[in-house]
Amino acid sequence: xxxxxxxxxxxxxxxxxxxxxxxxxxxxxxxxxxxxxxxxxxxxxxxxxxxxxxxxxxxxxxxxxxxxxxxxxxxxxxxxxxxxxxxxxxxxxxxxxxxxxxxxxxxxxxxxxxxxxxxxxxxxxxxxxxxxxxxxxxxxxxxxxxxxxxxxxxxxxxxxxxxxxxxxxxxxxxxxxxxxxxxxxxxxxxxxxxxxxxxxxxxxxxxxxxxxxxxxxxxxxxxxxxxxxxxxxxxxxxxxxxxxxxxxxxxxxxxxxxxxxxxxxxxxxxxxxxxxxxxxxxxxxxxxxxxxxxxxxxxxxxxxxxxxxxxxxxxxxxxxxxxxx
Numbered sequence: 001x002x003x004x005x006x007x008x009x010x011x012x013x014x015x016x017x018x019x020x021x022x023x024x025x026x027x028x029x030x031x032x033x034x035x036x037x038x039x040x041x042x043x044x045x046x047x048x049x050x051x052x053x054x055x056x057x058x059x060x061x062x063x064x065x066x067x068x069x070x071x072x073x074x075x076x077x078x079x080x081x082x083x084x085x086x087x088x089x090x091x092x093x094x095x096x097x098x099x100x101x102x103x104x105x106x107x108x109x110x111x112x113x114x115x116x117x118x119x120x121x122x123x124x125x126x127x128x129x130x131x132x133x134x135x136x137x138x139x140x141x142x143x144x145x146x147x148x149x150x151x152x153x154x155x156x157x158x159x160x161x162x163x164x165x166x167x168x169x170x171x172x173x174x175x176x177x178x179x180x181x182x183x184x185x186x187x188x189x190x191x192x193x194x195x196x197x198x199x200x201x202x203x204x205x206x207x208x209x210x211x212x213x214x215x216x217x218x219x220x221x222x223x224x225x226x227x228x229x230x231x232x233x234x235x236x237x238x239x240x241x242x243x244x245x246x247x248x249x250x251x252x253x254x255x256x257x258x259x260x261x262x263x264x265x266x267x268x269x270x271x272x273x274x275x276x277x278x279x280x281x282x283x284x285x286x287x288x289x290x291x292x293x294x295x296x297x298x299x300x301x302x303x304x305x306x307x308x309x310x311x312x313x314x315x316x317x318x319x320x321x322x323x324x325x
Contacts (some may be wrong), residue, residue, distance in 0.1 A: 056190025086160030105161015106266025174235030
């Protein structure tokens with residue numbers, strides 16, 4: 001079930017890029033003809049290199065599921081999921097041309113896309129909302145985020161977008177991760193819940209529905225309890241970081257959430273370079289639409305991955321890849 005979202009913040013409309021001249025289009029067409037059909041067939045046959053996250057993370061799971069479900073008519077995978085250290089590395093590799101597509105946490109994506117068409121990356125499609133939460137063992141006395149002040153808390157892989165989201169949320173509460181907590185950063189997302197279960201950390205920060213770390217804690221002996229900003233605190237967080245959105249996790253999202261839980265977050269997206277060939281991008285989008293029911297069955301949060309939600313979540317239509325417009 002898609003999470004309720006407030007309308008995404010809108011960036012000022014960027015100036016329209018100049019249209020290519022007819023002479024330029026003819027020159028490009030001629031160059032393509034000279035390249036020969038075999039070159040284009042080879043390019044179309046290559047799966048898009050998709051940067052995900054460390055093993056055990058939500059992005060890794062989403063990317064692996066896409067790789068399994070999105071196939072060309074002949075059964076050829078359209079995507080190849082590649083483990084990375086998360087959002088920060090994904091963006092660097094994408095800019096360098098070492099990736100064709102990257103999973104990017106929504107807060108980091110919004111800040112990047114605020115530069116408008118001047119930056120070379122575009123949205124191919126929206127992944128799912130990423131509402132921020134902190135999980136503690138059910139026996140913990142903590143009932144508010146502030147109750148963990150001064151205690152060891154796992155905030156994730158340092159280069160991941162989850163850490164960026166945590167910094168924004170806690171900053172809105174007047175707290176700093178390194179100053180006010182014993183902030184722990186892990187090498188792999190899978191290491192976070194282990195630290196809590198072994199008693200080396202008092203809480204685990206994460207986001208979204210179906211997040212592997214939260215599922216593991218909720219299923220552990222004793223269970224987990226989930227903490228989010230208090231409803232009265234949310235307006236102050238949004239005022240300080242207006243690119244975040246108010247979100248709500250439905251009751252039952254995880255064992256231990258017995259009533260709707262308000263929080264804040266953003267929509268994660270798949271970014272590509274603006275020069276990604278439209279035919280390759282369109283093939284992925286067509287396969288995504290065809291695989292929609294199977295994708296939602298495998299990852300309920302991925303029911304959000306539709307063209308309609310992609311267009312609604314984009315700060316500006318100009319920031320969508322042409323295939324998504």
